Amino acid sequence: MVFTSxxxxxxxxxxxxxxxxxxxxxxxxxxxxxxxxxYGWEEPWFVLLMFLATLVNFICGLFISxxxxxxxxxxxxxxxxxxxxxxxxxxxxxxxxxxxxxxxxLSLFGQEAFPVFxxxxxxxxxxxxxxxxxxxxxxxxxxxxxxSSFTDFACYVALFPxxxxxxxxxxxxxxxxxxxxxxxxDAFSSGVVLFILxxxxxxxxxxxxxxxxxxxxxxxxxxxxxAWFGVVAYAFQIYFDFSAYSDxxxxxxxxxxxxxxxxxxxxxxxxxxxxxxxxWHISLSTFLRDYLYIPLGGNRxxxxxxxxxLAIVMLLGGLWHGASxxxxxxxxxxxxxxxxxxxxxxxxxYHSLPHCLRxxxxxxxxxxxxxxxxxxxxxxxxxxxxxxxxxxGSSGGSVLLSAELYNPAHLLPFMASMILSFQPVQxxxxxxxxxxxxxxxxxxxxxxxVLSLIVQTFNPFLYYQx
Amino acid sequence: xxxxxxxHFTLILFFLALIFVDAAxxxxxxxxxxxxPTIFDVVTQPPSQQNLRRFENDLExxxxxxxxxRPFVQSVRFSMLNDLGKKAVRGLDGWLFYxxxxxxLTERIDKSDAAEEEVVHSILSFRRRLSERGIQLxxxxxxxxxxxxxxxxxxxxxxxxxxINPWTRKIISRLESEGIQCIDLFxxxxxxxxxxxxxxxxxxxxxxxxxxxHGMILAASSVASRLIxxxxxxxxxxxxxxxxxxxxxxxxxxxxxxxxxxxxxFKPEIxxxxxxxxxxxxxxxxxxxxxxxxxxxxxxxxxYERDEPGSxxxxxxxxxxxxxxLASIINDGGASTLVRQELYRKPDLLKGKKVVIxxxxxxxxxxxxxxxxxxxxxxxxAKL
Numbered sequence: 019m020v021f022t023s024x025x026x027x028x029x030x031x032x033x034x035x036x037x038x039x040x041x042x043x044x045x046x047x048x049x050x051x052x053x054x055x056x057y058g059w060e061e062p063w064f065v066l067l068m069f070l071a072t073l074v075n076f077i078c079g080l081f082i083s084x085x086x087x088x089x090x091x092x093x094x095x096x097x098x099x100x101x102x103x104x105x106x107x108x109x110x111x112x113x114x115x116x117x118x119x120x121x122x123x124l125s126l127f128g129q130e131a132f133p134v135f136x137x138x139x140x141x142x143x144x145x146x147x148x149x150x151x152x153x154x155x156x157x158x159x160x161x162x163x164x165x166s167s168f169t170d171f172a173c174y175v176a177l178f179p180x181x182x183x184x185x186x187x188x189x190x191x192x193x194x195x196x197x198x199x200x201x202x203x204d205a206f207s208s209g210v211v212l213f214i215l216x217x218x219x220x221x222x223x224x225x226x227x228x229x230x231x232x233x234x235x236x237x238x239x240x241x242x243x244x245a246w247f248g249v250v251a252y253a254f255q256i257y258f259d260f261s262a263y264s265d266x267x268x269x270x271x272x273x274x275x276x277x278x279x280x281x282x283x284x285x286x287x288x289x290x291x292x293x294x295x296x297x298w299h300i301s302l303s304t305f306l307r308d309y310l311y312i313p314l315g316g317n318r319x320x321x322x323x324x325x326x327x328l329a330i331v332m333l334l335g336g337l338w339h340g341a342s343x344x345x346x347x348x349x350x351x352x353x354x355x356x357x358x359x360x361x362x363x364x365x366x367x368y369h370s371l372p373h374c375l376r377x378x379x380x381x382x383x384x385x386x387x388x389x390x391x392x393x394x395x396x397x398x399x400x401x402x403x404x405x406x407x408x409x410x411g412s413s414g415g416s417v418l419l420s421a422e423l424y425n426p427a428h429l430l431p432f433m434a435s436m437i438l439s440f441q442p443v444q445x446x447x448x449x450x451x452x453x454x455x456x457x458x459x460x461x462x463x464x465x466x467x468v469l470s471l472i473v474q475t476f477n478p479f480l481y482y483q484x
Numbered sequence: 485x486x487x488x489x490x491x492h493f494t495l496i497l498f499f500l501a502l503i504f505v506d507a508a509x510x511x512x513x514x515x516x517x518x519x520x521p522t523i524f525d526v527v528t529q530p531p532s533q534q535n536l537r538r539f540e541n542d543l544e545x546x547x548x549x550x551x552x553x554r555p556f557v558q559s560v561r562f563s564m565l566n567d568l569g570k571k572a573v574r575g576l577d578g579w580l581f582y583x584x585x586x587x588x589l590t591e592r593i594d595k596s597d598a599a600e601e602e603v604v605h606s607i608l609s610f611r612r613r614l615s616e617r618g619i620q621l622x623x624x625x626x627x628x629x630x631x632x633x634x635x636x637x638x639x640x641x642x643x644x645x646x647x648i649n650p651w652t653r654k655i656i657s658r659l660e661s662e663g664i665q666c667i668d669l670f671x672x673x674x675x676x677x678x679x680x681x682x683x684x685x686x687x688x689x690x691x692x693x694x695x696x697x698h699g700m701i702l703a704a705s706s707v708a709s710r711l712i713x714x715x716x717x718x719x720x721x722x723x724x725x726x727x728x729x730x731x732x733x734x735x736x737x738x739x740x741x742x743x744x745x746x747x748x749x750f751k752p753e754i755x756x757x758x759x760x761x762x763x764x765x766x767x768x769x770x771x772x773x774x775x776x777x778x779x780x781x782x783x784x785x786x787x788y789e790r791d792e793p794g795s796x797x798x799x800x801x802x803x804x805x806x807x808x809x810l811a812s813i814i815n816d817g818g819a820s821t822l823v824r825q826e827l828y829r830k831p832d833l834l835k836g837k838k839v840v841i842x843x844x845x846x847x848x849x850x851x852x853x854x855x856x857x858x859x860x861x862x863x864x865x866a867k868l
Binding site (some may be wrong): 023024025027029032033035058059060061062171203204206207208209211214233236237238239253415416417418419420421422425427430444452453454457460461464465467468470472473 | 488489491492493494495496498499500502503504505506508523530531533535540543544547549550553554556557558560561564565566567569573574575581583586587588589590591592593630634637638640641644649
């Protein structure tokens with residue numbers, strides 16, 4: 019189910035809120051059941067898969083936290099949890115990719131390719147696998163207390179507000195809230211504000227930006243102007259799409275008494291790539307830092323090892339986004355930039371320039387990475403980058419793109435996206451307090467967004483595919 | 485503090501009212517009309533993916549809120565943003581284009597795309613099956629409007645040579661090299677446009693996806709000449725006369741926008757058509773299923789023929805040129821596969837046929853409804 023769908027907004031959410039607050043107890047069980055309905059709405063059998071992943075990690079958690087368990091037993095339980103979770107993720111997300119690569123390799127040696135066994139990708143598997151793993155790892159490290167009830171743990175893994183596209187909520191963040199949480203009127207209204215702001219960002223900004231980016235990235239050979247227009251629109255689309263989901267998730271969480279951490283902090287105001295990763299998908303970058311970078315040695319094993327660790331973490335981070343070489347190269351590109359900036363003492367190569375120029379140059383570096391992220395393969399990415407550099411020579415029907423792109427329905431949200439991307443006030447901050455002017459603002463935005471939703475065609479969130 | 489609580493309460497109440505209003509209004513109205521509320525469908529059917537999608541669509545379609553507000557929102561978007569919706573692309577000087585026609589020209593076609601093989605295989609297979617029955621096939625790919633008039637879409641395209649999409653040309657060349665006869669309307673329409681005298685009379689309607697009566701008559705004459713030149717048929721003996729009719733027509737691109745009152749902003753085009761009548765009784769042209777020629781095609785055949793004014797479209801004009809009635813199957817948007825499926829269900833229509841003329845619009849090479857399936861011919865009635 020999609021947050022910006024008719025069924026979610028007008029049926030699922032109101033009824034879940036109604037029954038949740040009518041229930042005197044058993045609210046976690048209720049949230050678990052409705053979360054499974056939410057998740058199973060697209061493909062019902064995927065719920066079984068999530069249940070299985072939850073059960074395995076819960077049992078591993080029991081072994082890790084069993085009183086009197088030896089170090090070896092705890093270690094085996096942790097390794098089992100990691101192997102089981104990553105095998106599940108590996109099979110559903112990377113098996114087809116591996117088969118295709120093996121076939122390519124075979125064809126290089128003149129061997130016949132074998133038929134590819136297709137596997138459908140369960141939505142949100144990357145998110146809930148990481149969340150489940152955070153429980154067993156935190157437990158093993160002694161950073162979290164064992165959960166006493168399977169329902170609570172399953173509720174944490176499946177919690178519908180952040181289930182499909184994050185933010186990645188660690189068990190330790192909401193462990194106490196699962197047992198006891200406050201339902202305050204101000205927290206609820208702050209959740210409403212965040213939900214509305216996220217909803218508006220998605221409907222009024224991200225979707226129109228997708229209408230610009232999609233035809234440009236699908237074009238044969240766009241002109242230089244169109245290529246830049248397309249990739250900037252995509253940068254706005256992915257930011258407003260993904261941060262909108264996070265805002266709505268955090269907002270919904272607050273409506274049910276949960277408090278999740280901020281996931282975006284004006285990423286396009288970053289003045290270096292190191293700064294960018296402090297502001298973009300914060301829950302993923304901190305997860306990778308704590309569960310991969312630091313266990314690999316972090317910066318404690320010398321400079322060369324630090325650069326290698328950074329590169330490998332980002333490369334795997336890229337692969338986490340999708341089973342495709344474009345994501346691997348995207349991750350490597352970011353890894354190399356981060357390692358390079360680390361070598362310069364966490365400073366960008368353009369550190370000596372004025373602040374606004376540093377922001378602009380960082381944005382351009384990020385734009386190049388978005389070309390990789392959005393392209394279907396490396397060849398297309400290469401051609402697109404050539405178009406941006408004016409080296410691809412627009413040909414054929416691509417000349418006609420301008421008729422599709424440059425119209426008021428696109429230019430107005432483009433300008434609004436640009437203004438909002440490069441200003442520091444974030445929805446997360448706005449929602450901390452409520453005044454009458456904010457009430458009028460968010461109410462108006464909500465009405466406009468709901469009206470716009472009525473005429474928009476179905477448009478799921480970009481991060482659903484990860 | 486008290487003031488804060490009022491603000492919080494106001495926002496929450498407003499939010500809850502808005503998210504509850506749709507379900508509440510639908511539920512109440514359906515109960516008042518003694519209908520079972522749609523919401524109950526979710527528990528009366530197994531939760532399969534298909535049933536859930538249907539339930540979701542039913543809820544949205546029956547939503548009172550959506551039905552009431554959609555036209556209003558469309559109007560506002562049009563008046564504020566000049567937005568005609570997803571299916572329309574605004575060109576210059578009042579010209580309107582269909583989004584799929586434009587996308588066919590702008591989008592990249594991957595080299596590994598299996599679509600080309602599917603199209604070629606499907607057409608060759610159809611020709612082979614017809615040949616086995618002694619029937620000839622003549623293809624009439626109709627150019628998309630932006631292929632012929634790209635400069636009316638954007639000034640950037642001024643001076644651009646048609647056809648823009650090399651894929652169309654490639655497929656037609658492949659088919660021609662396999663011995664398939666194709667009518668080249670691309671060259672015909674482009675030369676018409678470039679002719680200073682004829683250029684005042686466009687071959688396409690300004691607000692519509694389809695050809696103008698001028699373009700349609702050019703196409704029909706061209707097909708008739710080719711059939712005679714090839715010796716696949718001869719002129720008949722039926723005399724037809726033409727009756728001039730002038731009508732106003734609101735283009736299909738505007739109708740697709742569904743913006744209420746759009747006709748007050750875009751004045752309907754004045755179209756001069758020539759209705760084909762039997763000379764003997766002055767009755768409008770009518771198909772003859774027993775004809776030796778069968779015409780298959782999409783809405784390019786439907787326009788003027790089966791909608792206003794009737795008997796003034798491609799089939800009638802081709803019949804007039806050939807001086808004999810024809811048989812036809814017309815399926816809007818379904819020339820790639822659906823029209824042949826319909827033929828499969830009508831075995832009698834192939835009885836006594838010598839020629840099949842198959843028209844399809846260029847964009848269908850890629851976006852044809854149901855793709856390009858290999859459809860068998862119906863059983864030969866003579867063998868039954």
